[in-house]
Amino acid sequence: MKEHDIFIGLMSGTSLDGIDAVAVRFAPTFELLGSCSCELPSTVRDQILTLCTPGNDEIDRMGKLDQTLAQLFADAALKLMATLNLSADQVTAIGSHGQTIRHRPEHGFTLQIGNPSLISELTGITTVADFRPRDIAAGGEGAPLVPAFHKALFSDRQHPRIVLNIGGMSNITWLPADQSQIVMGYDTGPGNVLLDGWISAQQQRSYDAEGCWAAQGNVDAQLLDQLLSLPYFSKPAPKSTGREQFNMAWLQEQMTLCSCTSAPQDVQATLLELTARTISDQIRTFLAEGVSDIFVCGGGSHNQTLLKRLSQLLSPIKVNTTDALGLHPDWVEACAFAWLAKQTLNGLSGNLPDVTGARGERILGAIYPA
Structure with a gap:
């Protein structure tokens, strides 16, 4: 990677109020290049809420929502890129948190959807996602990261x-x-x-x-x-x-x-x-x-x-x-997942074992190449 590499971070949190997108540079110093927030359609928000409710599980609905959310995540990244006049080859990677629909570290799993393969396909940018499961696999909570x-x-x-x-x-x-x-x-x-x-x-x-x-x-x-x-x-x-x-x-x-x-x-x-x-x-x-x-x-x-x-x-x-x-409170989490993508691509740990309870530092995330 180059010193002035640009990373995009994507975040949709438990509040379901929208998808936050940031473009950042980490070297030679941290710089927030731009940000945007895209509202989740009410129909998608309702689907997430239903899927998040224990007792209303249905794998088919999850699979369809996985694709819908990926399209929305990709759209948020492309909207930000258009605003900043950035082309896909100028962005090193997207770090996508995905949408958590179940977090059960006590049972050894956590699940975030928003198909990163589709995000990579739609944007033409390497996408790093699925950050939490590796920490859980090492005995951690997978959160907070x-x-x-x-x-x-x-x-x-x-x-x-x-x-x-x-x-x-x-x-x-x-x-x-x-x-x-x-x-x-x-x-x-x-x-x-x-x-x-x-x-x-x-x-x-x-x-x-x-x-x-x-x-x-x-x-x-x-x-x-x-x-x-x-x-x-x-x-x-x-x-x-x-x-x-x-x-x-x-x-x-x-x-x-x-x-x-x-x-x-x-x-x-x-x-x-x-x-x-x-x-x-x-x-x-x-x-x-x-x-x-x-x-x-x-x-x-x-x-x-x-x-x-x-x-x-x-x-x-x-x-x-x-x-x-120096960083607006709305963009901190999205910046964090851009940073986690950078850590992953550099082969560096993204977790703090004293925070999550994992057995040690781990490289988090899976890489979905462009």
């Missing part, structure tokens, strides 16, 4: 930092200033997934813009205690989670167990408090290490009510977004 990228891009030798990604799920990365110390990271629990699911069920809106609806409600302490009793929250790292655990069926079950009759906006306020509490409780374990800054990325970075609550819970720690580090 972004802490390795956070370490490469955001570490500071003077000050320890925490990077907080709030997507459908939330995960934290602790970046020590002392490079001899281990980087830690794991999923803390739900991010936007329950908030989005509840407002969709109650108001047919895909998300609570800036947390305004949650701000109108009051926290139901009994419901919050019931939700916080889930053993996952006290489980030691390494750990990862997904829609298999945090979904509307689980929420309804918990509301029934505590005989919750709260107004819908109060439930929304309680779900926001759940996200804030489960994040802040975990971050507090690192405060003794001298952390003074937390940098937030992901869709949750736009939820001002949530960020305000995190600031209250973590005071005097400053809560910023990764904008302060």
